[in-house]
Amino acid sequence: MLLTTKNICKLLTQTLKTVQYAKIRTLTTTSNVDSINYCANIVKSHDYENFLATLLMTKALRSPAxxxxxxxxxxxxxxxxxxxPQMAMMRMQFWQDTLKDIYKKDQSLSQVPANPVAQELFKVCSVYKIPKRNLQKLIDSRQRLMKAKYFGSLADLEKYTDESVSAIYYTILWLAGVQNLHADHAASHLGKAQGLANMLRSIPMSSHYKMVYVxxxxxxxHNVSQEDVLRCRDSENMRNxxxxxxxxxxxxLKKARKIDVPQLANQIFLPAVAINNYLKKLQKCNFNVFDSSxxxxxxxxxxxxxxxxxxxKY
Incomplete structure (x- = not known):
């Protein structure tokens, strides 16, 4: 078969069928097909680049990832x-409580909220014994951001990206059984690179969320006002x-790619390709984050x- 972009997309779509029917190993209760399907679909809808990269992982890693x-x-x-804002905090509190329920001693599936993601996460955590700290970071970091609504410095933003993005890589490395300091180091840099790129992508949405991400x-x-950002005003200073x-x-991203990591980690870090792709496109636009392309x-x-x-490679 000719390896065109269309055929590659078709191949990845076919791979999803395998994902939907995968079973989490050593679990007495198999994953519900509808729940796995739901998890796959929301990642596909809201995190498409990471969805594609996850489909290319080895079969054993796809579903839990x-x-x-x-x-x-x-x-x-x-x-x-x-x-x-209050409703948003209530929704976040639901996930706080759900995570606590998942990690209760002698917990059973029937006592976990009847949410597809919550139930599948309980099964994955039960099998792989995932440390709670990294999943907790995902919630805590976003709760703090919802309250603060801005980053004081670039260092603050990098800390946030480490907690909200790198923590995902740490977790997937754990799923893969990769407990390696070099891999963790690469995950930290890659998470920061991806988080910073995501922040740049989200700037045009600032007015919707009433939040300044810069x-x-x-x-x-660079003498740029918050109003300039909220109103999506392009300028040389904004580009700076x-x-x-x-x-x-x-x-x-460069630091992450220079680190020698176990071979299995390379497929986990595949989203580096998308990060590099976005940064190159941004450079071609002369760093105009509001460019429609x-x-x-x-x-x-x-x-x-x-x-x-x-x-x-990644």
């Missing part, structure tokens, strides 16, 4: 589901702010993912 990413999506999109120290340094964040993201999905990304996976 999709469940972890689905949990992250559910937390991350709390703000998308309501404009009421660190305050950069806004002050984006440039500094993009440089930091690229530096973390940045919102379009890359038609060649599935093809690049596929070949990088064949090479076992």
């Amino acid at each position: 999709l469940v972890v990413r689905a949990f992250n999506v559910e937390i991350a999109r709390v703000q998308d589901q309501t404009t009421d 660190p305050m120290d950069l806004l002050m340094k 702010c984006a440039y500094e964040v993009a440089i930091s993201a690229n530096n973390h 940045l919102v379009h999905r890359s038609a060649t990304l599935p093809l690049i993912y596929y070949f990088m996976r064949l090479l076992n």
Whole structure:
């Protein structure tokens, strides 16, 4: 079969069928097909680039990794589901309570909330004995952001990205049985690179969330007001702010790629391809984060993912 972008996308879609019917190993109660399907679909809808990368993982890793990413999506999109801050905090509290329920001693599936992601996460945590701390970081970091609504400095933003993105990589490495300091180090840099890139992507959405994602120290340094960001005003000064964040993201990406990690970790770090792709597109736009071309999905990304996976590189 000719390896065109269309055929690669078709291949990845066919792979999803395998994911939907996968069973979590050594568990007495098999995963419900509808629940796994739900987890896969919300990741596909809200985290498409990571969805594609997850489909290219080895068969044993796909389902549990999709469940972890689905949990992250559910937390991350709390703000998308309501404009009421109190309602958002209530939704976040649901996940706080659910995580506590999952880690209760002698807990059973029947006592976990009847939410597809919650139930699948309980099964994965039961089998793989995932440390609670990294899943807890995903909730805590976003709760703090919902209250603060801004980042004081680039260092604050990097700390947030380590807690909200790197923690996902730490968890998936645990699922894969990769307990390696070099892999953790690479995961930290990659998570920061991805988090910074995500922040740049989210700037045009600032007005919707009434939140300024650009660190305050950069806004002050380049004389950009919060109103300019909220109103999506492109300017040379705004591009200078984006440039500094993009440089930091690229530096973390380079550092991650230079680290020698176990072979199994390479497939887990495959989203590095998408990060690099976005940063290159942003550079072509002269760091104008409001350029409409940045919102379009890359038609060649599935093809690049596929070949990088064949090479076992990221």
